[in-house]
Amino acid sequence: MQVVKVPGKDKRHKVFLYALSTCAWCKKTKKFLEDRGIEFEYIDVDRCSKEDVAAIKSELERRGAPMSFPLIIIDDKVEILGFKEDELKEALGV
Amino acid sequence: MTNLDSARRRAESDAKSRGYFLNPDESFLKDLLEGLVENERRYGYPSCPCRIATGEFRLDRDIICPCDYRDADVEEYGACYCALYVRRDVFEGKAPLRPVPERRPAKRQAAAVSYASGAIASESGGSKDKADVDKAEKGNALGGGEPGMKLWYCKQCGYVAFRDEPPYVCPICKAKKEMFGEVKLGLVG
Numbered sequence A: 001m002q003v004v005k006v007p008g009k010d011k012r013h014k015v016f017l018y019a020l021s022t023c024a025w026c027k028k029t030k031k032f033l034e035d036r037g038i039e040f041e042y043i044d045v046d047r048c049s050k051e052d053v054a055a056i057k058s059e060l061e062r063r064g065a066p067m068s069f070p071l072i073i074i075d076d077k078v079e080i081l082g083f084k085e086d087e088l089k090e091a092l093g094v
Numbered sequence B: 001m002t003n004l005d006s007a008r009r010r011a012e013s014d015a016k017s018r019g020y021f022l023n024p025d026e027s028f029l030k031d032l033l034e035g036l037v038e039n040e041r042r043y044g045y046p047s048c049p050c051r052i053a054t055g056e057f058r059l060d061r062d063i064i065c066p067c068d069y070r071d072a073d074v075e076e077y078g079a080c081y082c083a084l085y086v087r088r089d090v091f092e093g094k095a096p097l098r099p100v101p102e103r104r105p106a107k108r109q110a111a112a113v114s115y116a117s118g119a120i121a122s123e124s125g126g127s128k129d130k131a132d133v134d135k136a137e138k139g140n141a142l143g144g145g146e147p148g149m150k151l152w153y154c155k156q157c158g159y160v161a162f163r164d165e166p167p168y169v170c171p172i173c174k175a176k177k178e179m180f181g182e183v184k185l186g187l188v189g
Ligand code: SF4
Pocket: B047, B048, B049, B050, B063, B064, B065, B066, B067, B068, B069, B070, B080, B081, B082, B083, B084, B085
């Protein structure tokens, strides 16, 4: 799977982002994290192979999360659907 | 004219015809237009940049920009799901731009994701995935016999549409959903 790691100084949380490369809200989310120096990993689901989409689908089904983007998962437990700045700030403590 | 320019023009004239505006944030707008151009290059039609598409027209039909959900979302939330199209008050900064919840029915979304994951191409006949796609597919085939599909006509201008629900707004005369009636067909004789 083409998971991209974006290094950052702030490593307090494990941040994983499901995104689409064409989606402007997803770009905003990536930029939000980058601007604050938060380390995170992301995957652009529209660039994935069928096999990878299948794996992502079952992972999200397991979590009970919908396949909508951006989906941000923090420390494996907090799920934020959509670019919600306030919720992100609170969950990441920034 | 570049593809980006033509995507922009198309969106501009569409916004104008509806009394909507394009997102005033120039770089955000450019990201969305680029997304549309990229999807058109990939699939042959400009499917929604913020939703997962399959490249199968019958599964993506409802999310080709402007999507079936735009008018209801602009009306209710002040913006379409991607925030490409916005209402006047949002454009003027008098109302906030908030994330718009997904209005696309879960069953259509599930069908698209199943297809994109290859669940259909693989030998999984009879699985839940396959059933999802079959269901979504039937909803599109003219005369496919799905009970949910009906013919609707605009009582104001006579426009006719074949779909599960009447359009939110008549694309011809802008009459509201309530102005649509169902066409009942019967055999004579
Ligand atoms: S949500 Fe907006 S940008 Fe996306 S397809 Fe619908 S109208 Fe187009």
